[in-house]
Amino acid sequence: MKPRILIVEDEPGIADTLQYALRTEGFEPVWVATGEAALEQAQSQAPALVILDVGLPDTSGFEVFKRLRASSDVPVIFLTARSDEIDRVVGLELGADDYVPKPFSPRELVARVRSILRRATKPVVAPTTAVTPVAVDEGRRQIRFYGRLLELSRYEFGLLATLASRPGHVFSRDALLERVWDDATESLDRTVDAHVKTLRAKLKLVAPQLDPIRTHRGSGYALAEDLPASP
Helix, strand or coil: CCCEEEECCCCCHHHHHHHHHHCCCEEEEECCCCCHHHHHHHCCCCEEEEEECCCCCCCCCHHHHHHHHEEEEECCEEECCCCCCHHHHHHHHCCEEEECCCCCCHHHHHHHHHHHHHHHHCCCCCCCCCCCCCEEEEECEEEEEEECCCCCCCCHHHHHHHHHCCCCCEEEEEHHHHHCCCCCCCCCHHHHHHEEEHHHHHHHHCCCCCCCCCEEEECCEEEECCCCCCC
């Protein structure tokens, strides 16, 4: 969509020149001649930028600016026939983005509009997401521990994926055998213990100070549910 530029100017000749220059450069200009009309227009459809004449027939451009700022941070360029420094200072101190005295070059004004819009356009920042201590990707058959990809055997993957599916839940050796091994009847409890041992060693390489797999004597194993956000 074309950036919408609101022109607040009571002189039709100047407004026409601005509209032509902006439209030629890919903008969508909208013209109003009074401060009240500008406020109504800005409220009904927010513009990307406002070119605001200081000397309006119904009110001061400074007052229009203050009322705009009460509900919006839209960029504003003041446009005025006055060249007094005090007016320029007042406009900039109020928080205007630029101040252009008449007469002006339409091409230069359009260039200033582009520059201000570039500064006002903030890059989209992806939301920060907390790192999951144990992240399981079933589709790729991969598990990351604090962001580090683990090199796991088939059974190690199955064990850790099962434990990570319910942190804190104690899985018995029989339950782990049934879930991970193809033929649990031909495997022994110590098979689970041996794989848990190698799995713990690989986790220790990433976070030496942590013990993510908890042993519950006589019951089985569980993945700690109180792992910190970072190792």
